[in-house]
Amino acid sequence: MQYPRKSYRIYFILLLIISCTGERSTNSKNNDSAAHNRTRYFYETVKATEDTREKIIYLDSALASIKNSRDTLLPLLLDYKIFYHNSLKEYDTSFFYVDSLISLSGAHRDTANLAKAFYRKARIYNYLGEQEEVFSNSFESRRYYLAAGDSSQAGRRTLEMALAQISGGDYLGSQETATEALSLLEQEKDSVYFSSVHNIIAQVYHERELYNDAVPEYRNALRFAPSLSDSLSILNNLALVYRDNKDFDKAIATWDEILGKADSKTKILRYEDNRAFTRWLKDSTQDVETELLDVLRLRQELDEEIGLQASYSHLLKYYLDKNEALSRKYSEELLKLTRKHKNAGMELTALQNLIPISPLPQTRSYFQRYIHLSDSLQMASINAKNFFAKIRFDEERKQEEIISLEAENRIQDLEAQRMRTRTLIGSLIALLLLLALSFLIYYLRQRFKREKIREVHKTESRISKVIHDELANDIFNVMSSLEAVAPAPVVDQLEKIYLRTRDISRENSDIETGENYITYLKAALTNITPRDSRLIISGETKVNWSRLQEEKKIVIYRVLQELLVNMKKHSGAKLVAVSFAENNKFVEINYSDNGRGLNWKRARKGSGLQNVENRLSSLNGKIEFESREGKGFRVKILIPS
Structure with missing residues (x-):
């Protein structure tokens, strides 16, 4: 398988470079907006165009106009590219774009688009008939859909895994996977897929010759069949189960029923061929030769080679005991056709019939081919089973x-x-x-x-x-x-x-520190005040003295005493005012007199005012002095309450 042209590779590298771009300026963002509008224009043109080639041209233009790898249209455009290249059977190109979508979605941790990308890749491999790759990529897609919480899509991918397994000959594995799909699908939303799942399970039972188990599964498939055409195909499969279980009457009656409802010439020929062959199986004396040959002729006219394989298979068995030459003729026709379509199972049927009725040299060649093909099919089946099981095992171990x-x-x-x-x-x-x-x-x-x-x-x-x-x-x-x-x-x-x-x-x-403290304090301060000076005390009733600690009452008394003694010795004041106030945190005392004042720096060195500061500091109190010589003396005292 060859991969895309060099220009595609360059485009992919550009996408990766875009994905690593950091923050841009405002001008760059404006450019991105304009580019997004151009991309949107091309995208709308794609939807309005009928011709697939023209669609692809506009998609290329849309991709070329994208400047930001986080543009929401980019994954959608890549998905369209995959779809339309698939429709033209350009699978190499489809692979390139699906890998681009996987890389882009992985870089952006976009689980939903990763799931879709692996689904698209599985579809490409399905077109190519590579069932192991179909299973592997469907498995990856299912894993991402489960991570995204989309049980319905995960169930559909599980169904595709089961179909890949049944195509690869892993019938038991297919049945297990199909049963798992039932647990993921939603009955109302996925009724079409329910029909397919039950049909797969029935086919597995049929292949394993568990006919009585196959019948109810086909009945379940019929319940969910979305169309008449699907119902007829399921009924045909059901009739084949009846035939292989030697319930010929039910098989013939089923074909009689659906022949009147068949909606295409191909299906009519299939049902008539199956019915005629079953009538012969029921009674080998019945003359069904004309019916079988008429179906063969009409299939040849329609060039319906898949149906021709069934006709040749039925005729070689019909003529086996009647006309050896015709049996060999139809066996050889079947052999050529199965080799052309690489249908190994039907080729074995042709070889099995040719070996006993062919000349010795040909018999040896047919026998060697039969052994080789049988061994190859068996080995392929074993390898397929191992491959599918390994993927599951590796994932489960992971x-x-x-x-x-x-x-x-x-x-x-x-x-x-x-x-x-x-x-x-x-x-x-x-x-x-x-x-x-x-x-x-x-x-x-x-x-x-x-x-x-x-x-x-x-x-x-x-x-x-x-x-x-x-x-x-x-x-x-x-x-x-x-x-x-x-x-x-x-x-x-x-x-x-x-x-x-x-x-x-x-x-x-x-000092009296009990209930009569304030009375004692006022009397004591009055006694200290000189007779020729006037003392005014205010606000004493605003303080809750009962909750004040004894030590604080002592300090208040001693401080005021010290201030008055200092005034008496040095100030010569004629008027002294002491006011009290209380807030939530402090008892505030303001002292002022109209005396001579003092030089604070010199006065502070004396023992009197130094004692005041020491006493207050022992209670974490504060004192602020305001005094100038000849301008009186003021003090503000704060004591924690």
Whole structure:
């Protein structure tokens, strides 16, 4: 078999180059659109044209206009090319285009067009009579149709596989494949194919001489027969079963029935020939010679060589015991015709008849040919069976390997998923542990801060008590004992020291943090404020003091105390304002006075304001200072609520 001309090869290479093209610019896409319109024009012209050659010319123009291998018309145009070249029996060209369609569809992972392409290839091999290739390509087509989920088309391809097997002599394999086709076909949609499947199964039973099994299958084939012509062919096959089962009356009655309905001269001759021969088989004394010869003459006039083989076969048997010369004559005619049409089965029939009635030299030649042909047919049948079985076996093994590989992949995926799950769980556990540890550290730090604040407060209270109970009393006693003898300035100085000691004691005394906290806070702040200064407190009722922790209340008190003491010592302010507010996250305190203000950089180095910052930082609080010398002093304090 020769393949297409060089231009076709170049075109195929161009298709492959097109299929590898990547993304293009907007201008290229516009060109593709214009090319698609030209292709569509040629495609519509093909459909409107009657002459096959003209169709092919327009198809070539359409293919040449395609610029993008993903053009949806490309597979359709290739399919048309295959069909029309087949109709002209240009099978070499058809092979080229079907291979192009397979390559294109494979590159684009187009399962539907791959299935169609292998079906077309099987049809080409069917025209050439290569049944093994028909089976192989139909098998591939079925595989892709199943992958595409098209059970109906898969069933049709399975039917074609069965037909290829029966043509190759694999009757048992054909029956198995035909039965498989029944499970894939849809009864309403594929009734025509149901008829063919049952007809194949019946033929297999007939070939195996299982006549009683063949009859109901032919009856089933009749149920689904799509036309009168098909029904008549099935009834003819049924009559042959009756004849071979020696039920001659049923066979003759069936031919009598269908002869009145036959729709062509060829079929009428077939039915008449079969009926006459069956009447002779039933009763060899019946004179059917005229009928058999009339059918032969009419077949010769029609040049109907397939029918002539049946006539020669019947006549050589009819004359075998009546006229040896005529029997040999029709045997030789059958031999020539079967060799011409390569009908090995009928050639064996002719040789089998010629061997006992031919001269010795010819007998030896016929016998050698008979042995050779018989062995060849047997070997061909065995090879065909092995070939068909091998294709099935290889495919089943491939599917098993695929299933096994998929199972392995699933196991690996599951194992990988387990590993990912274990890793995720481990990560979550580690994260939870880290969060728990972080929370524990945070909790311990906060507790430490609270305890530190409480401890500082206790220390301050203890110092305050010592100062009040010991130092202040000692100073008071000294001052009292010296009052009568010491100069007045000394006594006044001692009194000032005593008052300062008492103030320090008060400043560091215990703080009320319970329900009366705000009352205590206001009173304490008022006491700290100098008598010639005015203190305004606002917004204290807007804060939910009951939910504020004890440590925070202490810090608020100490910070405000520090600010007022600082004001008293350095500011000389006459007006002091303290406001409270609360949002979801913070207690906000704003302090301001109209004093002299201060240089913040210098003031920050002192212990007073530094204490304020330290106390707030222990609670993660924030403080913002705003002060300039001679412009007053403002502070914004934020404490987490």
